[in-house]
Amino acid sequence: MEKAIVIVVTVLRMATVEFEKKLADMLKRRRASKVIDCTVTHLEEIPSKIESHRYVPPMSRFEVSLNWGAAIPGHTLLAHMDLSNGIVTSFGGELSQAEYKRMDGRCELCNQDRERKHQFLVRDDATQATQVVGGSCARKFCGTNLENVVASMNYIEGAIKEAYGEESESWGSGNASSLPFDVRLVLASAEHVVKTIGWTSRQNATDSRPATAEFVFNACCDALWGKHYNEESKKAVQELAQAARDLDLAPYKAFVANELATKWSDLAQSWQNMLDCGDTDFHGFGRLSYLVVAMGRSKDNKQRKAYQPEAGLGKMHDFPGQWTVVNLKANSSEWGDYLAVTAQDSEGRTVWFKSTKKTTGVKLGQTFQLRGKVTGIKDTISFMSHASVIK
Numbered sequence: 137m138e139k140a141i142v143i144v145v146t147v148l149r150m151a152t153v154e155f156e157k158k159l160a161d162m163l164k165r166r167r168a169s170k171v172i173d174c175t176v177t178h179l180e181e182i183p184s185k186i187e188s189h190r191y192v193p194p195m196s197r198f199e200v201s202l203n204w205g206a207a208i209p210g211h212t213l214l215a216h217m218d219l220s221n222g223i224v225t226s227f228g229g230e231l232s233q234a235e236y237k238r239m240d241g242r243c244e245l246c247n248q249d250r251e252r253k254h255q256f257l258v259r260d261d262a263t264q265a266t267q268v269v270g271g272s273c274a275r276k277f278c279g280t281n282l283e284n285v286v287a288s289m290n291y292i293e294g295a296i297k298e299a300y301g302e303e304s305e306s307w308g309s310g311n312a313s314s315l316p317f318d319v320r321l322v323l324a325s326a327e328h329v330v331k332t333i334g335w336t337s338r339q340n341a342t343d344s345r346p347a348t349a350e351f352v353f354n355a356c357c358d359a360l361w362g363k364h365y366n367e368e369s370k371k372a373v374q375e376l377a378q379a380a381r382d383l384d385l386a387p388y389k390a391f392v393a394n395e396l397a398t399k400w401s402d403l404a405q406s407w408q409n410m411l412d413c414g415d416t417d418f419h420g421f422g423r424l425s426y427l428v429v430a431m432g433r434s435k436d437n438k439q440r441k442a443y444q445p446e447a448g449l450g451k452m453h454d455f456p457g458q459w460t461v462v463n464l465k466a467n468s469s470e471w472g473d474y475l476a477v478t479a480q481d482s483e484g485r486t487v488w489f490k491s492t493k494k495t496t497g498v499k500l501g502q503t504f505q506l507r508g509k510v511t512g513i514k515d516t517i518s519f520m521s522h523a524s525v526i527k
């Protein structure tokens with residue numbers, strides 16, 4: 137059987153079930169499933185990628201072909217001509233000049249040349265003989281109204297192209313943004329990602345260091361497509377799905393309610409809206425990831441306290457005990473770029489200093505002995521100068 141109309145579509149991998157359902161609904165609604173054979177062939181899988189700092193989720197490419205097989209048993213419909221405007225639509229290849237000339241309004245079956253609206257070029261599959269027929273004569277050997285079948289074919293073709301875009305990835309990135317994700321899955325994923333790779337906002341993202349939200353989105357998509365992955369990632373995916381099911385939204389809601397009560401902000405309001413609604417689209421990923429970061433910081437702030445040197449402010453001395461780097465941040469001032477280091481001891485005492493020649497190379501999580509001066513104290517942080525470390 138020849139392919140009549142072939143459309144190549146690219147669909148988000150997670151949306152393929154929805155896509156096939158939509159297609160079936162479309163055929164059913166047009167009552168076309170009895171007269172049109174619709175086959176969907178899987179062509180390829182397109183893996184996820186990072187493109188211009190943005191996570192592009194994995195997609196599947198399909199070929200959808202609509203055939204006349206069921207509409208005209210034993211025959212193939214080659215072309216349709218709308219005689220009211222002279223537009224010829226050919227299915228399954230170009231028409232020859234001779235075939236085109238034959239579609240002049242005369243029906244070759246009844247040999248009548250009368251006023252009509254539709255004309256069809258039909259080929260007998262057994263003999264390969266072609267015939268130009270009018271609508272009512274076509275009904276004699278195919279028992280169906282070909283005008284309606286052609287209209288349905290055109291409608292379905294247009295609807296698929298409109299919804300999924302022919303040979304385009306618009307459905308991929310465009311609709312990924314509007315798909316709803318469970319906030320508990322997003323938060324569970326953000327908890328994991330922030331803990332393992334830290335926080336990078338979309339504004340500060342680079343190609344080599346994508347935004348945290350992209351990784352969180354990636355992890356959520358993985359959790360939803362677990363069946364496509366190997367054993368190792370299947371386990372990670374199951375753990376994330378479990379973490380999402382176990383996640384208690386109450387602490388998040390309490391934190392956000394407190395934020396709104398103490399210092400109202402657009403951000404806090406949007407957190408509350410997402411938590412109340414229960415799901416979010418792509419645009420909520422950055423904000424929900426940042427909620428995890430903000431809650432973590434507030435917890436750290438409660439535990440941390442300033443270091444009060446016995447020697448007093450401004451005196452060079454060895455700090456007692458061991459200190460661990462809890463935060464590293466690249467900053468710049470009018471004097472140039474510098475690295476800001478936040479270190480903490482086992483009691484939560486916290487100091488902050490600009491990296492010097494004597495602290496060059498300190499890493500996040502590294503523990504060492506510390507020497508220097510405390511020049512000032514603000515809230516829970518002591519500010520240092522002349523810092524040096526003994527690793």
Ligand SMILES: [Zn+2]
Nearest residue numbers: 243246270273
């Ligand atoms: Zn006829």
